[in-house]
Amino acid sequence: MEGNEALKARMVESGFTQAELADAVNADLRIVGYEGTVSDRTVRNWLTGKSRWPHRRQRTALEAVFNCPITELGFIPRRKPTRKSPEAAVLRRHFIAATAASLTATAAPGYAAQPRVGMNDVTRLQVKFAALVATDFRYGGRRAVESQAVALAEEALTLQGHGTASQRVRGALYGCAASFTSSAMWAAIDGRRFSAAQSHFDRASSLAAMSNDTAIQFRIWSHASSLYRHMNRLADARAASDVARALPIARRDPMFVSLGHARHAAIHGHAGDARAVQQSLGHAEEAYERADQNEQRPVWLAGVCDRSELEGLALSAHFSLGNYELAEAHAHRSLSLLRPGMQRDRSLVRARLAHAQLGQGDVDEAVDTAMQIPTEVARHPRVQSILSDFTHALQLAAPHSLVSQSWDEYNRYSRRDP
Template identity: 65%
Template sequence: MEDNDILKRRMAEAGYTQAELAEAVNADLRACGHEGTVSDRTVRNWLTGKTRWPHRRQRAALEAVFQCPVTELGFVPWREAPPSASEEVTLQRRRFLFASAGTALGASADRARHRVGMSDVDRLLAKFSVLIVSDHRYGGRLTIESQAAALAGEALALQARGTAGQRVRCALYACAASFTSSALWAAIDGRRFGVAQRHFERAASLAAMSGELTIQFRIWSHAGSLYRHMARPIDALAANDVARNLHIARRDPMFASLGHARHAAILGLTGDARAVRQTLGHAQEALEASDPAEQRPMWMNAFYDRAELHSLALAACLALGDYEAAEAHGHSSLALVRPEMQRSRAITTARLAQAQLGQGELESAVATAMSVPADVAAEHPRITGMMQEFGAALGLLDASGPHAQVWGQYVHDRQRNPQ
């Protein structure tokens, strides 16, 4: 019995613990109507080689999570009874995710193909709207990433087993691209950058087939954010420029504003204060020129507004070391952020604490940091990292001083009683 070193390596690249991989696989199983029965022990059996060939449903879920054939995860097939008809349909839907972009899994010649229409697209979008709400509340959880990937598979399954006109086919590709883009963002938010890169590559391919400029903008804009969080500003600027140069950004000032705002956040990493100020000015002007009544995708309406612009400006100024301006943007963002945007509020609050700390306002900084909800700080990888960075910076400034002691006691109490 040999260890499955390939699966171990792929888990490390994706940032999965045994418990997190079990959660991701179970989320995909549940999204397909099955029970989520995978546990830590199940994953341990995969890693130790005790289970060399998982159950077919688990194999399909693993393929959805890692976006590759299960044989590329170190599993070795053995002879087993053929799947039932219903399981075969599910397996075909999953495998389509890993086929080449131009290949469709057709139904067998003797199977009737049903007509796919815009009502099917609307049904998918209704599920997507629920996922968007969950994303804004909880952020980069594996369950959100897996659910988004499963929705993309559902959209592609309709392409594979049904007949549709060109308009519907483009809409289905756009749905699949949009859902994969949400999986990309969840992976970015969860600091699973290797997985995020694979989601980006898949989403970009699907978006190109859709011909839909709004989703192409979203994906390339997300790519810019991915590289920004990876501290690769040159790649981030190049990716975000792809988004900013699309026709939709020239036609709709709202898209132009988002493109400029994210560009400013990236420019902050380069230390170019003049470019940051200019780009934030362009973002503000474009947002003021936009028509709020214009029809836009739900993902745009769900998050981008003046509060988000100030939040990105806060990130830009924080990177520059302009802590006074950063604090001003932080207060403006918190005054405007919508109640349901819990993740955004927590991220902005954490950044505000860093801006106050940068100005030597230790008491205010600690109070601000402690106002981040404990459950959010504990469960959201990005915010957890920001809180750790805050504590380290406070320790350098205050060492064993009273503010560091207050913060240390707070962290200790929170770890003992996270609720």
């Protein structure tokens, strides 16, 4: 029995393990109200060719996850025997033609009735956005997440041109399109695809302006500050951060204030300004204490503005400054507060923690920490970049030690592409 090489190639390209693809398909099924029953065994049957044509709902979910027709994933439709007689086919054609003629005759002359787009359509898109955000929190900057976000943004914009809607609904649809595009932007940043991220930023910022949604504008400009920080364009990073922090919602809601200051601290750390780091982290902590934890906020904010995120940004700032002891303390606090599903963030924190321990001369402990990062998550572009720097620093600190040799061997055999 031949295996499904097309699906295998798509999974490798997107960075999915069997279990992770099962989770992604189940998440899409739950969006439309079905129980997610796909397991890693189901995926294994797809890969081996044992199951060559999944259930209709699973096919639809797979198309959404990979943003392509099901046949491009190596699945082969079953041939169905036709039982209809030629006479039945003729009668069916006559019936369809007569029905169409009847509908045309009763329609208003000159145009077809326009469907009405309402807040139910917006709510449906917002449910999909929540599922997309949850996938991003777990897996990070995969091309599949970026592609799915772009497709969902187009779905929101398509509704603008295929129906009548109130001004309120049109603004909400632009907000949905901006939200999806901002997720595509972050997936590209997270995957270190900076040119694509810049393109998504240009699109997202214009959509957000048409939506008049200052919360999504904050997310987009805050992402832009991270993009420019990763590109070492610190003046642009500060300017984008200032735009985000000057928005009305960032002055009104202490939770937005807190996140804005914490992300600004990471920029100061990258610039080597220790005094500004301390000030920004102090402002972030004070604002967080003032924030109403029970207030309803956008779904994307719930995952990026909690104690673990503030500790993680403080870790990033002090790590950049070379304050390795403080960085280690923030890393341990962040790890203790991270929710179980945040695999990408947990691995990023562990990678920085290992490097901070190495910076203090704790070579054995540092290597042990780095080896705790799951192999599949270690291939994440940002985690991989930190571990590459860690490897270089380890070679300088203990070039011929047994622990350095152990790490090199571990890298060679455990972190190879599947």
